[in-house]
Amino acid sequence: MSNIEQTLSIIKPDAVERNLSENIKNIFTKNDLKIKENKKIHITKDEAAEFYKVHQSKPFYNDLCAYLSSGPIIVMILEGENAVLVNRKLMGATNPLDAEENTIRKLYGISIDKNSVHGSDSIDNAKKEIEFFFKN
């Protein structure tokens, strides 16, 4: 049975800045994730704080929000079979040092904070995150 899902992907400032967007998009499309929406934006720290509010109690929250708003990002809706999980697998572990070979974070991540991509971690969060960036 088919299980087509949508998930939110963000190419973070460190990767946009190093012109890695096309390489990263190619990894998605080669793995059967279609890019349904795609826009380059520069969000404010307040918007980043809203987006990442699930992490507000974490020690890294302030730096994380400052970072995501530090430069242009590319936000995308990815669609495909089991898209949420497939995207998380393609991204690799949060810390690039722990990420498997050929994952985006292993290939391109600089550090646990500058780890090149964000991806929704559940169907529920994917819906909320898509709404956050693509519905007014």
Ligand code: CDP
């Ligand atoms: O992005 P992912 O879902 O893999 O990780 P998370 O646990 O939801 O954390 C969100 C983001 O916070 C990560 O992608 C990192 O950029 C950042 N983070 C950090 O800077 N330091 C940590 N110790 C953990 C996460």
Ligand code: MG
């Ligand atoms: Mg997460």
